Amino acid sequence: MLNYIWLALILTSLVVAAVNGKMDVINEAAFKGAKTGVTVSFGLLSVLCFWMGMMKIAERSGLLEWLARALSPLIRVLFPDIPKGHPAMAYILSNISANLLGLGNAATPMGLRAMEELQKLNPNKQEASPAMCTLLAINTASITLIPTTMIAIRMQYGSANPVDIVGTTLISSFGATLFALLIDRWYRYRYFRK
Amino acid sequence: MYQWVSLLSLWAIPSMIAFILVYGWHRRIPVYEAFVDGAKGGLGTTVRILPHLIAMMVSVTMFRESGALELLLGLLRPLLDFLHFPEELVPLALLRPLTGTGSLAIATDLIAQHGPDSFLGRLAATMQGSTDTTLYVLTVYFGAVGIRNTAYALKVGLWSDLAGVIFSLLVVSWVFG
Numbered sequence: 403m404l405n406y407i408w409l410a411l412i413l414t415s416l417v418v419a420a421v422n423g424k425m426d427v428i429n430e431a432a433f434k435g436a437k438t439g440v441t442v443s444f445g446l447l448s449v450l451c452f453w454m455g456m457m458k459i460a461e462r463s464g465l466l467e468w469l470a471r472a473l474s475p476l477i478r479v480l481f482p483d484i485p486k487g488h489p490a491m492a493y494i495l496s497n498i499s500a501n502l503l504g505l506g507n508a509a510t511p512m513g514l515r516a517m518e519e520l521q522k523l524n525p526n527k528q529e530a531s532p533a534m535c536t537l538l539a540i541n542t543a544s545i546t547l548i549p550t551t552m553i554a555i556r557m558q559y560g561s562a563n564p565v566d567i568v569g570t571t572l573i574s575s576f577g578a579t580l581f582a583l584l585i586d587r588w589y590r591y592r593y594f595r596k
Numbered sequence: 597m598y599q600w601v602s603l604l605s606l607w608a609i610p611s612m613i614a615f616i617l618v619y620g621w622h623r624r625i626p627v628y629e630a631f632v633d634g635a636k637g638g639l640g641t642t643v644r645i646l647p648h649l650i651a652m653m654v655s656v657t658m659f660r661e662s663g664a665l666e667l668l669l670g671l672l673r674p675l676l677d678f679l680h681f682p683e684e685l686v687p688l689a690l691l692r693p694l695t696g697t698g699s700l701a702i703a704t705d706l707i708a709q710h711g712p713d714s715f716l717g718r719l720a721a722t723m724q725g726s727t728d729t730t731l732y733v734l735t736v737y738f739g740a741v742g743i744r745n746t747a748y749a750l751k752v753g754l755w756s757d758l759a760g761v762i763f764s765l766l767v768v769s770w771v772f773g
Binding site for chain 1: 639
């Protein structure tokens with residue numbers, strides 16, 4: 403699927419640029435994009451290392467395991483395939499909480515650790531497991547309690563009440579997440595019935 | 597209300613750091629060594645993600661700069677007019693699943709142009725805040741563990757982006773309309 407999207411994006415760009423006579427733009431855009439990829443990765447490097455270091459302490463002290471046990475009933479509803487008390491649960495939970503608080507740069511490292519744990523449980527290492535797809539669904543819809551970035555930008559432009567979008571963001575992201583989980587279940591059912 | 601919310605997000609990370617460290621210390625964990633050991637893992641993960649991000653950013657940048665995005669917007673316009681979707685927000689809704697920084701720039705621009713307390717400004721903020729960059733999440737999360745076959749994850753992500761856009765429009769119209 404990703405293969406087709408990637409191919410379609412690039413080929414369409416090439417055709418459109420050729421028709422518009424903007425081939426010089428394409429030359430520039432390709433390398434500008436590659437550079438952005440590197441910049442974003444390096445931006446991730448610092449937060450990934452920091453949070454993975456922190457989470458290692460939490461793991462060794464038993465904090466994560468305690469968290470996973472305490473909240474496993476909740477996670478079990480969403481991720482029925484994960485064994486009880488598995489570390490993946492704690493990471494998924496940390497990922498969801500970081501998303502809720504609008505801490506995007508903490509959410510990604512937790513989500514990636516969760517993916518690594520889910521990969522250990524995955525029988526086919528090349529193919530995404532149902533639990534991975536559910537984690538992805540939660541993260542793309544991302545329930546947000548505090549949209550920190552948008553509040554900051556609204557403040558910057560002199561909003562009378564920068565947080566009055568908290569309610570609307572919460573409701574619509576909650577709706578989107580609920581929808582994502584339902585559609586995830588539907589696709590899971592269809593995909594694994596074959 | 598604003599003070600509480602900003603206080604909560606200000607204190608969330610420092611208190612989490614303090615709690616992890618104090619609990620680790622209490623359980624007699626060599627916290628410094630554990631931190632360094634864990635942080636090492638971040639390097640490997642970044643290296644695994646890097647090629648995926650470069651591939652994705654190249655295609656998205658080419659798509660935007662070549663004018664293909666504009667073309668797509670033009671093709672979709674009749675449908676969106678039919679649905680009474682505010683025209684100004686179409687680029688934001690379309691870019692949101694593709695690029696986080698790109699859509700953030702558009703949302704900021706909309707807020708600057710129409711004012712943060714206008715209907716469009718609030719809708720842009722809600723829309724930007726209530727969904728995430730599907731393609732980026734997919735690239736990074738699956739790239740990090742080397743998944744080749746993404747099963748149905750992309751479809752679920754794109755459908756939920758659409759749901760996020762529609763929910764934002766409905767909720768903001770209902771609350772502030």
